[in-house]
Amino acid sequence: MTTAEWPATRTGGGGLRRLSALLWRRPFAALSALVVPPLAWFLLIYIAALAVLFVAAFWSVDPFTGEVVRDFTFQNFQDVATLPTYRHIVYRTVLIAAAVTVTDAILAFPVAYFMARIAGPRLRLVLTTLVVLPLWSSYLARVYAWRLILAHDGALNWALSLVGLPSLAIGYSNWAMWIVFSYIWLPFMIMPVFAALERVPNSYFEASQDLGGRGLRTLRKVVLPLAMPGLVAGSIFTFSLTLGDYITPVLVGGPGSDFIGNVVYANVGVANNIPFAAAYATVPLVMMALYLWLARRIGAFEVM
Amino acid sequence: MTRRFRPAGRALAALAMTAIPLNAFAAPVSANYPDQIGKGEGDLNIVAWEGYAQDDWIKPFESETGCTVHRKYAGSSDEMVALMRSGGGGEYDLVSASGDASLRLVYGGDVQPIDVDLIPEWKDFIDELKSPPHNTLNDFHYGISYEWGPNVLLWNADKIDTAPESWQAIYDEKYKGKITVPDNPIQIADAAVYLMSTKPDLGIKDPYELTQEQLSAAADLLKKQRPLIKKYWALASDEIELFKNGDAVIGAAWPYTTNALQADKVNVKDTIPKEGATGWADSWMLSAKSKHVNCAYKFMRYVSTPKVQAQQAIYFGETPANKKACDPMNAIEAGACEKYHLNAPASYFKQIHFWRTPLPQCADGSKKCTSYSDWQRAWQQVKG
Structure with a gap:
């Protein structure tokens, strides 16, 4: 086999060799060959899908047959903006996403700090594993588990009755959603904050103390600013993941717990009104763009 | 042939x-x-x-x-x-x-x-x-x-002693926070069936042919019901769990749900209330x-x-x-x-208003009726 291959590469000059020579002579061709496939993928799968989504948002649906009518109309956007129900759903989604982000930041910081600065190498490994471990189990299984915990005759109320406290009725409510979202996305906040804190050199702490900074002041002036990139990265995860979720509201939400995603899902699935779904789906897109712009404005990307 | x-x-x-x-x-x-x-x-x-x-x-x-x-x-x-x-x-x-x-x-x-x-x-x-x-x-x-089958009124007989006979039960303050109904725009027809007998002056003849005014009346009824609801169920298994865990004691259900709960030794009963019922x-x-x-x-x-x-x-x-x-x-x-x-299929059948797609054109040919997308939108407003 090897003997058969030799002459081929030699006599033909080798297609491969000629190609490599060409690419060497023309660096632009080499660059395009490298960039075009991922760029095409990005344009076709990502940008084109967004473009179709945006164009479809200006169409409407024939009420009789349920088929899409491809005539330009602003009606969908007008409905999104003027009907109070859809506005409330946007507020609810954003408020809960923000509450979840703040909760996770508050919960994640001490955990990440302990993991990064106090725990020894072995304990750190154990803790890191424990934080990431839930991500290996199904999202659905974890949400259903919370449903059983928060149910009327569930584990929470059982535990409360053991210590003689009155039972809580937080199953199937916005409180339940807040708790479940905060739990589910917590690892996505802990890991970036941990990574940021781990990189802070010990000498910074010593310098702060040498200059008379006590614990709280060191935390405020040294640790927090250096942890900021991690917190911002984590918040982008927790905020966008909550903003786009529609399964948890269905499973643990109560009456009046619909998210933007549920409305989109209902309009694609139940009502078959894809144009309206497309119009409504642009709301979280705009929201995330605003969030990223704001994060940039406060300089979060520069320290990342 | x-x-x-x-x-x-x-x-x-x-x-x-x-x-x-x-x-x-x-x-x-x-x-x-x-x-x-x-x-x-x-x-x-x-x-x-x-x-x-x-x-x-x-x-x-x-x-x-x-x-x-x-x-x-x-x-x-x-x-x-x-x-x-x-x-x-x-x-x-x-x-x-x-x-x-x-x-x-x-x-x-x-x-x-x-x-x-x-x-x-x-x-x-x-x-x-x-x-x-x-x-x-x-x-x-x-x-x-x-x-085919009806959508029935289901209740937990351990928690509710007297068997309810009317859909009024799922609009009753008495069961606040203990009621569950399906998360489905076609649920508006259930409200319409109830209004047919409680508010005859609305003139609803068919729960799937509602004028804008009748649709609003049904939606208003459902909006008043919303604070009483524990959860709008999306899957039959959701409702089964709600009844099993004591979160709900009464609600709209399928006979399948009743069977599943009874097989699980939950003391539930169901009925087609006197107003009739919707069904599939x-x-x-x-x-x-x-x-x-x-x-x-x-x-x-x-x-x-x-x-x-x-x-x-x-x-x-x-x-x-x-x-x-x-x-x-x-x-x-x-x-x-x-x-x-x-x-006895005939008498049973007559109590059921079978699911139909609401269309903008009423049976009499006029265009006063509301379409399924109107219903979907109304339902979204009910749920908030």
């Missing part, structure tokens, strides 16, 4: 197409009946409700006819409609559409008329389901009826672009036989269309025929 519906039907369909103003791209498809059920094509692609194509009866069909059944389960009527339209419409041959999807498929031109003469079991169907308005248009059978009646419908027409006819004939109808009914907890399914039902489960009311 006489073809009762063919000659007159074609002319009528042509008439219907001119009489009903439709989008130029979509109209009911005219009949193109096969002369007989020929040799099977070897494959059959179906869209069905989960539980509607169990191996218990699909395997014997496959070995009997040589048609391999490829199943695609859909979670909602709307998913069914979307699937039947996917890929230009020829991807699937049959669909087990409920009444709230069937007319959309008919008017969308997605399904074709079925020759009931090729399905002799059709003659044994209860009269109301031979040519029901949700699958038959101008004497054309766009669907062949399958199984499913039909098998044949795609307008079906590539396996013979296998599809063989399948429709097979699932119309008493034995399969009985198996399906017991498995899912519903009532067959075929009257002769009574004996095989009792053979599977003693007393099943009576339990699912197939022994």
Whole structure:
């Protein structure tokens, strides 16, 4: 086999060799060959899908047959903006996403700090594993588990009755959603904050103390600013993941717990009104763009 | 063999197409009946409700006819409609559409008329389901009826002593935070059924034909109900869990839910309240672009036989269309025929307002009625 291959590469000059020579002579061709496939993928799968989504948002649906009518109309956007129900759903989604982000930041910081600065190498490994471990189990299984915990005759109320406290009725409510979202996305906040804190050199702490900074002041002036990139990265995860979720509201939400995603899902699935779904789906897109712009404005990307 | 519906039907369909103003791209498809059920094509692609194509009866069909059944389960009527339209419409041959999807498929031109003469079991169907308005248009059978059932009032008999007799119970302050109803726009029809007897001056004749004013009245009732609701259930399993864990003590349900809860030793009871109830009646419908027409006819004939109808009914907890399914039902489960009311189908049937797609055109031809997308939007406003 090897003997058969030799002459081929030699006599033909080798297609491969000629190609490599060409690419060497023309660096632009080499660059395009490298960039075009991922760029095409990005344009076709990502940008084109967004473009179709945006164009479809200006169409409407024939009420009789349920088929899409491809005539330009602003009606969908007008409905999104003027009907109070859809506005409330946007507020609810954003408020809960923000509450979840703040909760996770508050919960994640001490955990990440302990993991990064106090725990020894072995304990750190154990803790890191424990934080990431839930991500290996199904999202659905974890949400259903919370449903059983928060149910009327569930584990929470059982535990409360053991210590003689009155039972809580937080199953199937916005409180339940807040708790479940905060739990589910917590690892996505802990890991970036941990990574940021781990990189802070010990000498910074010593310098702060040498200059008379006590614990709280060191935390405020040294640790927090250096942890900021991690917190911002984590918040982008927790905020966008909550903003786009529609399964948890269905499973643990109560009456009046619909998210933007549920409305989109209902309009694609139940009502078959894809144009309206497309119009409504642009709301979280705009929201995330605003969030990223704001994060940039406060300089979060520069320290990342 | 006489073809009762063919000659007159074609002319009528042509008439219907001119009489009903439709989008130029979509109209009911005219009949193109096969002369007989020929040799099977070897494959059959179906869209069905989960539980509607169990191996218990699909395997014997496959070995009997040589048609391999490829199943695609859909979670909602709307998913069914979307699937039947996917890929230009020829991807699937049959669909087990409920009444709230069937007319959309008919008017969308997605399904074709079925020759009931090729399905002799059709003659044994209860009269109301031979040519029901949700699958038959101008004497054309766009669907062949399958199984049906009511949406019942379900309650926990341990928590509620006196059996409720009216839908008023799910609008009652007394059960605040303990009520559950389905998360489905068609739930508006349940409110309309209740309003038909409590507010006759609204003039609701048919819970699926509501004017804007009547729709608003139903939505207002449901908005008042919202603070009383524990949860709008999306899946039957949600409701089962709500009743099991004590989160809900009363609600709107399917007989399947009652059976499942009773099998789990939860002391629940159900009834069709005095106002009547909504319900579902499913039909098998044949795609307008079906590539396996013979296998599809063989399948429709097979699932119309008493034995399969009985198996399906017991498995899912519903009532067959075929009257002769009574004996095989009792053979599977003693007393099943009576339990699912197939022994007295007519009186039971009359209490049920079967799901239909709300259309902007009322039965009297006027355009005052509200469409399904109006309902969906109203429902979203109810849920908030």
